[in-house]
Amino acid sequence: MDFRDITNVEYVNQGDYACPGCGAGLSMRHALKVLGEKTAIVMPASCWSIIAGVFPTTALQVPLMHVPFATAAAVASGVKNAFNEKGEEDVNVVCWAGDGGTFDIGLQALSGAAERKEDIIYVCYDNEAYMNTGIQRSSATPPGAWTTTTPTGNPLVYDKKDMFNIVASHNPAYVATATIAYPDDFYKKFEKAKNAKGFRFIHLLSTCPPGWRIDSKDSIKVMRLAVESGMFVLMEKEQGKPINVTYRPERFIPVKEYLSAQGRYRHLSEETVNEIQDRVNRRLKELGLI
Amino acid sequence: MNKDMMLGSEAVALGVKLARPKVISAYPITPQTHIIETISEMVDNGELDASFIRVESELSAISAAMGASQAGVRAFTATSSHGLALMHEVLHWIVGARLPVVLVNANRAIGSPWNIWTDQTDSMSQRDLGWLQVYCETAQEALDTVLQAFYVAEKVLLPIMVMIDGFILSHTLEEVVIPEQEQADEFLPPYKPEYYLDVENPMSFGNPAKGDVFYLFRKDIQRSMEASFGVIGEAHEKFKKVFGRDYGLYEYYRLSDADIVFVIAGALTGTVRVAVDRLRDSGVKAGLLKIRYFRPFPKDEIRELLKGKSSVIVLNRSLSFGSSGQITQEVMGALYYEKEKPKIYDYILSLGGKEVFVDDIVNIAENLGTLSSSNILWRE
Ligand code: SF4
Numbered sequence: 001m002d003f004r005d006i007t008n009v010e011y012v013n014q015g016d017y018a019c020p021g022c023g024a025g026l027s028m029r030h031a032l033k034v035l036g037e038k039t040a041i042v043m044p045a046s047c048w049s050i051i052a053g054v055f056p057t058t059a060l061q062v063p064l065m066h067v068p069f070a071t072a073a074a075v076a077s078g079v080k081n082a083f084n085e086k087g088e089e090d091v092n093v094v095c096w097a098g099d100g101g102t103f104d105i106g107l108q109a110l111s112g113a114a115e116r117k118e119d120i121i122y123v124c125y126d127n128e129a130y131m132n133t134g135i136q137r138s139s140a141t142p143p144g145a146w147t148t149t150t151p152t153g154n155p156l157v158y159d160k161k162d163m164f165n166i167v168a169s170h171n172p173a174y175v176a177t178a179t180i181a182y183p184d185d186f187y188k189k190f191e192k193a194k195n196a197k198g199f200r201f202i203h204l205l206s207t208c209p210p211g212w213r214i215d216s217k218d219s220i221k222v223m224r225l226a227v228e229s230g231m232f233v234l235m236e237k238e239q240g241k242p243i244n245v246t247y248r249p250e251r252f253i254p255v256k257e258y259l260s261a262q263g264r265y266r267h268l269s270e271e272t273v274n275e276i277q278d279r280v281n282r283r284l285k286e287l288g289l290i
Numbered sequence: 291m292n293k294d295m296m297l298g299s300e301a302v303a304l305g306v307k308l309a310r311p312k313v314i315s316a317y318p319i320t321p322q323t324h325i326i327e328t329i330s331e332m333v334d335n336g337e338l339d340a341s342f343i344r345v346e347s348e349l350s351a352i353s354a355a356m357g358a359s360q361a362g363v364r365a366f367t368a369t370s371s372h373g374l375a376l377m378h379e380v381l382h383w384i385v386g387a388r389l390p391v392v393l394v395n396a397n398r399a400i401g402s403p404w405n406i407w408t409d410q411t412d413s414m415s416q417r418d419l420g421w422l423q424v425y426c427e428t429a430q431e432a433l434d435t436v437l438q439a440f441y442v443a444e445k446v447l448l449p450i451m452v453m454i455d456g457f458i459l460s461h462t463l464e465e466v467v468i469p470e471q472e473q474a475d476e477f478l479p480p481y482k483p484e485y486y487l488d489v490e491n492p493m494s495f496g497n498p499a500k501g502d503v504f505y506l507f508r509k510d511i512q513r514s515m516e517a518s519f520g521v522i523g524e525a526h527e528k529f530k531k532v533f534g535r536d537y538g539l540y541e542y543y544r545l546s547d548a549d550i551v552f553v554i555a556g557a558l559t560g561t562v563r564v565a566v567d568r569l570r571d572s573g574v575k576a577g578l579l580k581i582r583y584f585r586p587f588p589k590d591e592i593r594e595l596l597k598g599k600s601s602v603i604v605l606n607r608s609l610s611f612g613s614s615g616q617i618t619q620e621v622m623g624a625l626y627y628e629k630e631k632p633k634i635y636d637y638i639l640s641l642g643g644k645e646v647f648v649d650d651i652v653n654i655a656e657n658l659g660t661l662s663s664s665n666i667l668w669r670e
C-alpha cells in the first residue's frame with residue numbers, strides 16, 4: 001500500500017485518556033482512518049471505556065455506544081439490524097473490545113453473532129490481561145506472564161485461547177490477526193474487513209506499557225518482536241479459502257528476545273523460556289512456517 | 291368489530307405487530323415461547339416488516355434490543371423468569387441510557403427447584419431499576435397494554451415491562467377484539483428519537499460520568515417516573531378515543547362501599563372478582579383493587595381509595611424474603627400518612643403456581659377475625 005493514501009482526517013480527538021505508548025489508542029486511530037466516518041462503535045467495558053473520555057467530552061468523531069461487558073456482539077447485532085431497517089446498510093458497525101470482553105466474558109455473544117453471520121466487524125485489541133482493572137489475568141494471558149492475579153506467573157499448563165481459530169470455526173466472512181506495528185498489513189486487513197460482508201473479526205496484538213512492564217517508547221518495538229519471534233503470527237482467512245500468513249520474517253528470532261524485553265516475563269527460568277520456545281516452534285510448524 | 295379467540299401470548303404478539311417495531315430479538319423460555327413463535331411467523335410471512343434476531347441467550351436478547359433502540363428504531367423482546375434474571379445488568383443499562391424498549395415478561399417462578407409455573411418473583415425482583423411495570427389481567431388488556439407501552443415509553447424515555455401470568459394468561463384462550471392497523475397507527479405515532487447513533491451527527495452514549503453529573507442523571511430518571519403518570523393518563527385517554535376501551539393506573543370493583551378490600555395484580559384478579567361477588571351475596575362488604583401500574587406506583591390515588599376501609603388484604607405472589615410481600619410494602623407506604631389506617635394483611639397467596647380457587651379467597655375474608663395483621667400470612 002501507499003502511505004500517501006492514508007487520510008489526514010483524524011477520528012480520534014487529541015487529549016484522550018490512553019497511557020503514553022498504549023497500543024489500543026494507536027490502533028483505534030488507524031482503524032478509523034480506514035473505516036471512515038460511516039462507522040458506529042459498540043464498546044464493552046475495557047481500557048477504551050476510559051480512553052474515550054469522560055462525559056460531556058468524547059474522544060471519537062464517530063458515533064459510539066458504551067455497553068456492559070458481556071454484550072458487545074449482541075448489541076452490535078441489534079445496531080446493525082436497526083441501521084439496515086432504516087436503509088443505512090453502508091454503516092460499518094464495529095465492536096471494539098479488549099481481550100477480557102472477547103476471550104472471556106463476551107465470548108458467548110461473540111459466538112452467537114458469528115454463527116448468525118451478523119454483518120458486523122468485531123475488533124479485539126488484545127493486551128493480554130485485564131489492564132483497566134489493574135493487570136489481572138485473562139484467558140488471553142500467555143503462559144508464564146506475570147499479572148497481579150498470577151504473581152508467580154500464569155500457569156504453564158494453560159494455553160492462550162486460540163481466538164483466530166475459534167472464530168474461524170464459525171466460517172465467518174473474514175478473520176485476521178494484525179498489529180499496528182506493521183501498519184501496511186494492518187491497513188490492508190481493515191480494508192478487507194471493511195469491504196467484506198458478513199461477520200468479520202480482527203484480533204489485534206496491542207501493547208500495554210504498564211501491564212507488560214515496558215517503557216512507553218518501546219511499545220512498537222515489542223509488538224514487532226512478538227511477530228518476529230513467531231509469538232504472534234500475522235495471518236488472515238477469507239471465507240472458503242485456506243489460512244494465509246500475511247507476513248513471514250526471513251528468520252524467526254528466539255522468543256527469548258521478545259520475553260526479555262518485558263518486565264512481566266522477568267522471573268522466567270531458562271527452562272520455562274525453552275518450554276515457551278518449544279510451543280512456539282510447534283505452532284509455527286503447524287502453520288508450515290518452519 | 292372483529293373478534294377472535296386467541297391465547298394471551300398471541301394477543302401480545304398481535305399488539306407487537308400493530309406497534310410496527312423494527313427489531314425484535316428473543317430467546318425461548320417457557321412460558322414465553324408462543325409470543326416469539328407467533329412473532330417469527332409474522333416476520334417470516336411478511337405481515338410484520340422487521341428484523342427478528344434469534345439470539346443465543348436472554349442476555350443477548352435484551353442487548354440486541356438495546357442496540358436497536360440506541361440506533362433509533364422501535365425494539366421489542368419478551369422473556370420470563372430465569373431469562374429476565376439473566377437480563378438484569380442490561381435492564382439497568384437501558385434505564386440509564388434512557389431507551390424506550392418494551393419487554394413482555396410471562397411471569398414465572400425462579401428456581402431452585404425448577405418450576406415453570408406462575409408467580410411474580412421474576413418481575414418483582416426487577417422493580418427498583420427504573421422500568422415502568424404493568425400487570426395485565428386479560429388477553430385484551432395484554433394486547434392493548436403493549437400498544438400503550440410503546441406510546442408511554444417513547445414519551446418518557448424509559449423502558450416498560452408488561453407482565454402476563456405464565457400459563458393462566460399466556461396459554462389461555464380468550465375472546466379478543468382485534469384492532470385495525472389504521473387505529474393502531476392513529477394511536478401510536480412513528481418512533482422519532484431526538485438522540486441516537488447517527489453517522490451524520492456523531493455522539494457518544496454512556497461515557498463515564500462523575501458523581502455530580504451521575505447524581506443528576508439519576509434524579510432525572512425519578513423525575514421522568516413521576517412525570518410518567520401524566521403521560522400514562524394521556525395515553526389512556528387517547529386509547530379510549532381511538533379504540534373505545536378504558537384503562538387506568540389501577541382498576542377497582544365494588545370498592546366504594548366495601549369494608550374489606552383485596553389488593554392484587556395480574557391474571558388472578560379474575561378469581562378475586564368472583565370471590566368478591568360471592569362474599570357480597572353472603573352479606574360481606576368485599577371489594578377489589580387491581581394494581582395495573584406497579585411502577586410508577588400510584589400511591590396518592592391508592593391512599594384515597596383505601597381510606598376509611600376497615601381491612602385491606604394484599605394478595606402477593608412474591609415476597610422479599612426477610613421483609614414482606616412487595617405489593618404489601620407499597621400499600622403500607624401509601625397509607626402511612628393516614629390517621630385512621632385500615633388493618634393491612636400481608637398475604638402470600640401463591641408461589642410457583644400453587645393453585646388458587648375462589649373458595650380460598652372467600653375463606654380469607656370469612657376468617658379474617660382469626661388472622662393477624664402483624665406478620666406474613668401463609669396458606670395452609
Ligand atoms: S493500561 Fe494499558 S491498555 Fe490501558 S490505556 Fe494504559 S497502556 Fe493502554
